[in-house]
Structure formats: structure tokens, C-alpha cells
Amino acid sequence: DTAVSQTPKYLVTQMGNDKSIKCEQNLGHDTMYWYKQDSKKFLKIMFSYNNKELIINETVPNRFSPKSPDKAHLNLHINSLELGDSAVYFCASSRNTYEQYFGPGTRLTVT
Template sequence: DTAVSQTPKYLVTQMGNDKSIKCEQNLGHDTMYWYKQDSKKFLKIMFSYNNKELIINETVPNRFSPKSPDKAHLNLHINSLELGDSAVYFCASSQSYGRSYNSPLHFGNGTRLTVT
């Protein structure tokens, strides 16, 4: 199936640990994103990559480090996890069409991170 898939779906870990979330899309898109959704359902963009190049980097602690090995993959590594990092993290992708034409984002089903 064509989709945005992210793993793991659930991640429970203790404060201070380091963890990674992986994302892959087989839609042929050239732009990928990480969004964070808090307990109130508020969605906030964290990062965006276009063809492996970082193009959006919001005010996110530097404990969060995205990595894009190719345009179909965007991983998120989080160091020294804190209680406030607990949230659902969504990966998404879209096609940029030459930087001037907007297109819808396609989302994965999220990774629920719980830090204890």
C-alpha cells in the first residue's frame, strides 16, 4: 500500500533515555515533516526536509535531531528525554512542485511517546 509509515506506534521510556522514531514514505514525495501533537490535540510543526535538505526548523530543543538519509526517509532522534516530550509525533510528506505550489500533506498514523 502507498502510505506514510512510522515506527514504532507506541514508545514508553524513562526520563534521560535516548530514542528514535523512523518514518518512510513511498508516495514519491520530495518533502517530509515532523509534527508534534499535544494532549489538547494541538499540532505544531517541528522540522521539514526537502530532498534531504533541512528547510524548516522551528524552535525545538536541540535534543531533537532529525535525519534524512534519502528523500523517502525522515527519522527523529531524541536525546535525554523529558516528561514534557510526551506527545504523539506525526510524520508527513508532500510534493513541493518546484517551491511555489502548495500540495496537501499526507500523514502517518503517529507514534505515541510516553516518558515516565
């Protein structure tokens, strides 16, 4: 019974391509997040949605666009991928301001 799932787990693609990562949670939470973890393990928030409304939009390139079709899903679309986008991307969800539940991560490698 996976709580927060992400697909794909691994994504290898070339510079300039467009790709999407999908996230789904079955916890009934109203807030979802996207994080980026770099090679030095620094975990930084990118976006957050509460009840399908964007509430956190960190300083990320506008090549990154989140989409929340409903409360249970938050997808991340990335246009014109660059080498520096290589990282592990984590989706998370929470109920209000309480603990966050993380997905298993998507390792993106841009060549």
C-alpha cells in the same frame, strides 16, 4: 500499501533515555515533515526536509535531531528525554506545496 509509515506506534521510556522514531514514505514525495501533537490536540510543526535538505527548523530543543538519509526517509532522534516530550509525533510528506499525507503517529510516553 502504506503511504507514510512510522515505527514504532507506541514508545514508553524513562526520563533521560535516548530514542528514535523512523518514518518512511513510498509516495515519491520530495518534502517530509515532523509534527508534535500535544494533549490538547495542538499540532505544531517541528522540522521539514526537502530533497534531504533541512528547510524548516522550528524552535525545538536541540535534543531533537532529524536525519534524512534519503528522500523517502526522515527519522527523529531524541536525546535525554523529558516528561514534557510526551506527545504524539506525526510524520508527513508532500509534493511541493500541496496536500500533506500523514503517518499513523507515534505515541511517546516518558515516565
